Amino acid sequence: MKIGNYVKWLNYYGQPHPYYSVNMDEFYYNAEIEYITEIIKNKLYFASTHGDETKVLKASAGTLYFTTDEELIYVNYYYDFGPLNLSCLYKFCCQLNTYLCNPSVRRIVYYSSGISPKRIHQILTIAGGSFRKIFNEKNLSLFTPKKDRCDLCIEYEKRNLHEDKWKEHVEDKNRSRDERSKDKDRASKGECILLCMDLQAVKVAPTLNAAKIYFKTNLGCHNVTVYNITSRQATCFCFSEVDTGLSASTFASCAVDYLERHCLFKKLPIVHFV
Known part of the structure; x- marks a missing residue:
């Protein structure tokens, strides 16, 4: 639920929203938080702050805020932006487990900035298990498009094609790709x-x-x-x-x-x- 709308509701009616199941407390009034959702009832929450800058939220009574926007960074190979690798996930689990085992911490708020890739990273990090559970329960899946493959490639895999013809085919394929790369360079220059x-x-x-x-x-x-x-x-x-x-x-x-x-x-x- 959007915090701004919730505060407007409180100011107008003077009582909690009937559909908002989480107990109200002082940390819901943090002006930097734009969205917040509950992960573990009355214990763990995920929040998103206003703007694109990573902000430092100070801990309040019994509530701990922490973020990994600047710690767990995905190093992309091309134009992809995630998700985080297993080493980052392990570091996050260790850090979160330390906070969960601390008896002095009543609530934990894991938050992220408004930058889309970072927000997606943190959502998948903290709620990936929940997404996977829902996918399995509802029998959902993601479709992976299949690439067209030529008959010669399939014949070679099945060992029905001589290696000389296969090498000749690969040379033609590489030559075609080189020509296409040259044409792409020409097209990018407007030629x-x-x-x-x-x-x-x-x-x-x-x-x-x-x-x-x-x-x-x-x-x-x-x-x-x-x-x-x-x-x-x-x-x-x-x-x-x-x-x-x-x-x-x-x-x-x-x-x-x-x-x-x-x-x-x-x-x-x-x-x-x-």
């Missing part, structure tokens, strides 16, 4: 337009579990996507099997339509990966 085009796996509509109705009413739907690698803008051409088939003229029509709308007026060389 050309770099496009990528692909066909999504067929989607059947409507989605039904009854086999008899499914085979009578299913409709194959297709999506051809053209993606500008430099500007990161995508255009999707969606159609069903009633409109047209998957012939060469269909893909050519999509490509020509995209080029006329977005590219030809710029009068730049166009590199199109398919």
Whole structure:
């Protein structure tokens, strides 16, 4: 619950909010706290402060505030921002366990600044177990997209392809990637337009579990996507099997339509990966 709204409720009605189950005390009136939630009843809380700066909250009677914004820092490999690794999680558990075992500490408030990556780190650190429990109870999962793989790669893994042909295939693949990197550099400098085009796996509509109705009413739907690698803008051409088939003229029509709308007026060389 947002602290500002809760304080307004108290000022107006003079009594706790009926849906707010946590016992009110002096630490709820800390002006630096924007949001707060209970992790362990009447013992452990997670809070978020106003602004993007990491602030130092002073301990009050029986309440301990602590943060790890500047201690547990994720060192990213590329553009990712977390979550924290196991060593950071271990340090946090040791620190939290020390506070929980201290009989003089009545309440513990673990807080984070308003910076989105840091806040996400701290939420996952303190509540990762709860998220995992809810996922398991409700039988939820995260879908991992599968990458398209060529037939030669699969044949080599199954040992149905000679190693010489495999090496030749790898050389062609590396050469293609090098050319694509060069084209990306040219496109980033405004010397050309770099496009990528692909066909999504067929989607059947409507989605039904009854086999008899499914085979009578299913409709194959297709999506051809053209993606500008430099500007990161995508255009999707969606159609069903009633409109047209998957012939060469269909893909050519999509490509020509995209080029006329977005590219030809710029009068730049166009590199199109398919």
